Amino acid sequence: MRPPNGLAMWPADALAFFLGFLRDPVGVGSVIPSSRYLERRIVDAVGAASARVIVELGPGTGGTTRALLDAMPADARLVCIEIDPKFADHVARLGDPRLIVRCCSAEHIGDVLAEHNLPAPDTVVSGIPFSTMPADVGQLIARRVHDVLPPGGSFVAYQFKSAVAGFAAPVFGNHDLSVYEWRNIPPMRLWRWRRS
Numbered sequence: 271m272r273p274p275n276g277l278a279m280w281p282a283d284a285l286a287f288f289l290g291f292l293r294d295p296v297g298v299g300s301v302i303p304s305s306r307y308l309e310r311r312i313v314d315a316v317g318a319a320s321a322r323v324i325v326e327l328g329p330g331t332g333g334t335t336r337a338l339l340d341a342m343p344a345d346a347r348l349v350c351i352e353i354d355p356k357f358a359d360h361v362a363r364l365g366d367p368r369l370i371v372r373c374c375s376a377e378h379i380g381d382v383l384a385e386h387n388l389p390a391p392d393t394v395v396s397g398i399p400f401s402t403m404p405a406d407v408g409q410l411i412a413r414r415v416h417d418v419l420p421p422g423g424s425f426v427a428y429q430f431k432s433a434v435a436g437f438a439a440p441v442f443g444n445h446d447l448s449v450y451e452w453r454n455i456p457p458m459r460l461w462r463w464r465r466s
């Protein structure tokens with residue numbers, strides 16, 4: 271369910287997110303969840319309305335997850351991979367039958383899909399902070415995301431800093447979308463790459 275008109279996000283989500291930031295500022299990378307404007311850009315960029323399987327890396331308290339679920343077909347699947355156990359529990363409480371939540375790091379994306387016997391995802395969408403992770407981890411995640419995608423499948427990342435492009439471009443080549451969303455704290459840039 272979306273927050274009532276006039277509220278940018280559920281207050282309980284905003285509080286849980288801020289507490290998560292206090293637990294791990296570097297790993298969470300932001301003090302509040304994504305705005306509705308950024309959620310809309312994400313939903314459009316991933317083509318959620320026609321997706322069969324989407325993987326979301328770093329759902330946090332699940333605002334972006336809800337927006338994706340609202341747009342996805344009734345028989346689609348959304349796999350969320352979240353490293354913070356409290357956030358993973360929070361997202362799992364959305365209780366949507368299309369949703370699979372796994373608490374682990376994004377580099378295990380291939381194992382998670384295999385364990386759930388899921389086909390290659392149409393898209394992998396990521397809000398994880400590439401700018402603060404060790405370079406070898408960022409490179410590994412970009413490579414593994416690439417390897418689980420089918421030809422034409424997309425990797426969509428939204429970030430304040432551009433480190434993610436430094437990891438994704440050597441693996442995917444040129445992006446086919448780059449757009450700023452200023453109505454977010456902090457302002458975010460969203461990129462999309464496709465597996466050739």
Ligand SMILES: C[S@@+](CC[C@H](N)C(=O)[O-])C[C@H]1O[C@@H](n2cnc3c(N)ncnc32)[C@H](O)[C@@H]1O
Pocket residue numbers: 297298299300302303304327328329330331332333334351352353354357374375376377397398399
């Ligand atoms: C900026 S928050 C984005 C939250 C939410 N998607 C949003 O837009 O409001 C980044 C999230 O990525 C998670 N995260 C960080 N590193 C991760 C990793 N290696 N694997 C999975 N999740 C990770 C953090 O715990 C946090 O929930």
